[in-house]
Amino acid sequence: MNCFVENKPGVLARIVGLFSGRGYNIQSLSVGPTEDGTVSRMKIDVLGDDRVIQQIILQLRNQVNVIEVTARRKGER
Amino acid sequence: MKKKQQVTGAQALVDSLAKAGTEVLFGYPGGAVLDIFNCLPDAPFQFVLGRHEQGSVHMADGYARATGKVGVCLVTSGPGATNTVTGLATANMDGVPLVCITGQVPMAQIGTDAFQEADTTGITRAVSKHNFLVHSADELPEIVAEAFYIATHGKPGPVVIDIPKNVQQAFTTATYPERVSLRAYHPESFATSAQMTRLAKLINEAERPVIYAGGGVIASGAAKDVAALAHRAQIPVATTLMGLGSFDERDPLALRLAGMHGSAAANYAINHTDLLIALGVRFSDRVTGKLAAYAKKAKIVHVDCDPASIGKNVRVSLGIVADVKDVLTTVSSRVKAADHSAWLAQIEAWKKQRPMAYKPMHPNVIMPQQVIEAIDKATKGEAVLVTDVGQHQMWAAQYFRHNRPRRFLTSGGMGTMGFGIPAAIGAAFGRPDRKVVAVCGDGGAQMTFEELVVAVEHKLPVTFVVVNNACLGMVRQWQELFYGKRYAGSILSVRGRLANERLEQDLKYDYLPDFVKLAQAHGADAVRVIDPAKLEGAIRKAVKSDRTTLVEVIVEPRANVYPMQPGGQPVEGMIFE
Numbered sequence: 292m293n294c295f296v297e298n299k300p301g302v303l304a305r306i307v308g309l310f311s312g313r314g315y316n317i318q319s320l321s322v323g324p325t326e327d328g329t330v331s332r333m334k335i336d337v338l339g340d341d342r343v344i345q346q347i348i349l350q351l352r353n354q355v356n357v358i359e360v361t362a363r364r365k366g367e368r
Numbered sequence: 369m370k371k372k373q374q375v376t377g378a379q380a381l382v383d384s385l386a387k388a389g390t391e392v393l394f395g396y397p398g399g400a401v402l403d404i405f406n407c408l409p410d411a412p413f414q415f416v417l418g419r420h421e422q423g424s425v426h427m428a429d430g431y432a433r434a435t436g437k438v439g440v441c442l443v444t445s446g447p448g449a450t451n452t453v454t455g456l457a458t459a460n461m462d463g464v465p466l467v468c469i470t471g472q473v474p475m476a477q478i479g480t481d482a483f484q485e486a487d488t489t490g491i492t493r494a495v496s497k498h499n500f501l502v503h504s505a506d507e508l509p510e511i512v513a514e515a516f517y518i519a520t521h522g523k524p525g526p527v528v529i530d531i532p533k534n535v536q537q538a539f540t541t542a543t544y545p546e547r548v549s550l551r552a553y554h555p556e557s558f559a560t561s562a563q564m565t566r567l568a569k570l571i572n573e574a575e576r577p578v579i580y581a582g583g584g585v586i587a588s589g590a591a592k593d594v595a596a597l598a599h600r601a602q603i604p605v606a607t608t609l610m611g612l613g614s615f616d617e618r619d620p621l622a623l624r625l626a627g628m629h630g631s632a633a634a635n636y637a638i639n640h641t642d643l644l645i646a647l648g649v650r651f652s653d654r655v656t657g658k659l660a661a662y663a664k665k666a667k668i669v670h671v672d673c674d675p676a677s678i679g680k681n682v683r684v685s686l687g688i689v690a691d692v693k694d695v696l697t698t699v700s701s702r703v704k705a706a707d708h709s710a711w712l713a714q715i716e717a718w719k720k721q722r723p724m725a726y727k728p729m730h731p732n733v734i735m736p737q738q739v740i741e742a743i744d745k746a747t748k749g750e751a752v753l754v755t756d757v758g759q760h761q762m763w764a765a766q767y768f769r770h771n772r773p774r775r776f777l778t779s780g781g782m783g784t785m786g787f788g789i790p791a792a793i794g795a796a797f798g799r800p801d802r803k804v805v806a807v808c809g810d811g812g813a814q815m816t817f818e819e820l821v822v823a824v825e826h827k828l829p830v831t832f833v834v835v836n837n838a839c840l841g842m843v844r845q846w847q848e849l850f851y852g853k854r855y856a857g858s859i860l861s862v863r864g865r866l867a868n869e870r871l872e873q874d875l876k877y878d879y880l881p882d883f884v885k886l887a888q889a890h891g892a893d894a895v896r897v898i899d900p901a902k903l904e905g906a907i908r909k910a911v912k913s914d915r916t917t918l919v920e921v922i923v924e925p926r927a928n929v930y931p932m933q934p935g936g937q938p939v940e941g942m943i944f945e
């Protein structure tokens with residue numbers, strides 16, 4: 292999952308909370324800057340049921356500080 | 369240009385709240401918000417002191433539900449903030465717009481386990497729509513404007529603003545912004561004209577359509593549009609608990625409440641419909657029962673402003689992310705008049721076959737359903753009815769003739785006991801022109817009873833009705849039906865208690881507290897009714913009174929809420945007695 296978010300305190304916790312609150316374990320997570328210093332990019336690898344992941348994506352998009360979310364299955368391009 | 373005036377962060381907050389349209393501020397003081405309280409004597413809005421922060425949030429919530437405006441409250445750091453959690457969660461679940469200001473220890477002390485420090489943004493993250501920790505007084509006006517914007521746009525909800533004490537004391541020249549523009553938050557309507565055409569076609573082709581209206585209809589102000597569509601195409605209307613009042617139940621097309629304790633007609637109609645038009649709902653498990661069997665013959669159209677709610681619980685044929693009112697205004701001109709007479713005749717037959725009904729269990733004992741009927745009769749469809757949570761809440765949903773939006777306020781999604789008394793007080797501040805009646809259980813009333821003094825000291829003519837069945841009735845009902853009648857922890861009287869929960873048998877009272885004395889001690893008028901013949905008169909008198917009044921009604925303790933479609937069951941599993 293690729294998540295572009297506003298670079299503000301609390302955003303990471305908010306996003307991680309959507310996974311941990313469902314008992315989902317994030318396999319790997321990296322956060323880094325983008326060319327625009329006010330936007331961060333989060334790469335999240337997570338194992339989970341398709342429907343639930345779809346639901347999480349919609350809820351991520353509902354977050355006030357989330358700009359864009361894209362996702363793909365492992366192995367997909 | 370004139371030099372801008374410097375004010376403290378606290379003053380900037382109060383000015384911003386006023387600019388945002390705050391008329392009443394509910395709350396409770398403490399060390400971390402004293403700078404803000406110091407500005408309140410000169411504020412252009414009223415401050416209402418609750419008696420517990422949970423009560424203050426529920427008051428702001430009741431105010432918001434009754435008026436459609438944003439409810440605002442202010443509490444201190446640490447325990448003040450943690451006491452708001454239940455209130456925030458309640459508003460968050462039901463999509464109620466709130467702005468909750470919490471004090472915080474000074475920035476330099478955050479993370480040091482300072483006195484009355486709590487990680488408020490951490491704690492409230494999961495129970496609010498959004499929250500802010502303010503770093504500088506210069507940000508305050510903008511954050512307040514953003515908070516009001518977020519609370520009211522998209523699916524409404526509570527927003528928390530946590531303000532460290534040093535930020536309140538710092539000086540700023542920042543002013544309230546003219547407009548809010550949030551970089552990443554644009555709750556949009558994605559309704560396309562193709563979707564509208566499809567929706568109109570589905571409606572025009574349906575033989576057994578049902579409209580299923582929820583809280584989103586009320587939030588979007590679309591009740592009139594729902595009625596217009598229903599009448600034009602002769603479509604019966606069922607409502608969720610949150611949607612009660614979005615359609616007049618005196619209308620022959622009304623199916624009334626659907627779901628676990630819904631009417632048989634509503635649940636049967638949903639089971640047989642070929643087109644379920646779901647407007648502003650989220651298909652809660654309390655409504656659907658067994659998902660695989662839900663509306664199994666139907667195409668489902670789901671219109672909601674929250675993209676995350678569409679397809680979450682049920683599969684839909686057409687999902688439209690948009691404001692309900694916008695959709696109905698556009699689609700109505702394309703919907704053809706229809707009569708659906710065979711379908712409506714079937715529904716009429718179901719209504720006759722399985723009316724909402726109860727039988728007295730003892731000639732001298734009041735049935736709880738009678739209490740709701742007496743309130744309905746005395747208020748003639750004009751009151752705001754507020755409930756607590758439990759059996760009485762379901763009876764209030766079933767036996768009151770709901771007729772207009774924002775007249776039935778109840779904690780639906782969270783089911784928060786203790787909501788009723790403070791929410792009724794908040795509603796009375798918002799709607800001084802309306803009679804407000806609160807129906808509470810003997811259990812829930814004790815959770816926030818302290819707030820009664822707020823009604824008394826502000827001379828609010830609210831009628832509080834305690835439906836006293838000497839038990840935590842809804843828990844008792846589940847234990848009776850599903851747990852082998854083992855009434856652990858649910859019986860409030862001496863009689864009927866389990867042996868290891870036994871009270872002194874020679875206790876002077878069968879159960880405590882004495883709600884009449886308790887209300888009187890809080891300064892309210894109070895009366896107890898035991899005799900069925902005196903019920904209507906007592907309720908009528910209380911409703912007519914211009915003083916804060918409590919009526920304690922002793923009711924049949926063994927009464928259960930029926931019909932009932934037990935959780936996870938299909939509609940065939942409905943039980944009626």
Ligand SMILES: Cc1ncc(C[n+]2csc(CCOP(=O)(O)OP(=O)(O)O)c2C)c(N)n1
Nearest residue numbers: 758759760783785809810811812840841842
């Ligand atoms: C804060 C809270 N705690 C527990 C519950 C679980 N609960 C749901 S209904 C109920 C019983 C309510 O009893 P009472 O207020 O007397 O109302 P009644 O059902 O008897 O009408 C309980 C304990 C709840 N909904 N909220």
Ligand SMILES: [Mg+2]
Nearest residue numbers: 809810839841
């Ligand atoms: Mg009770």
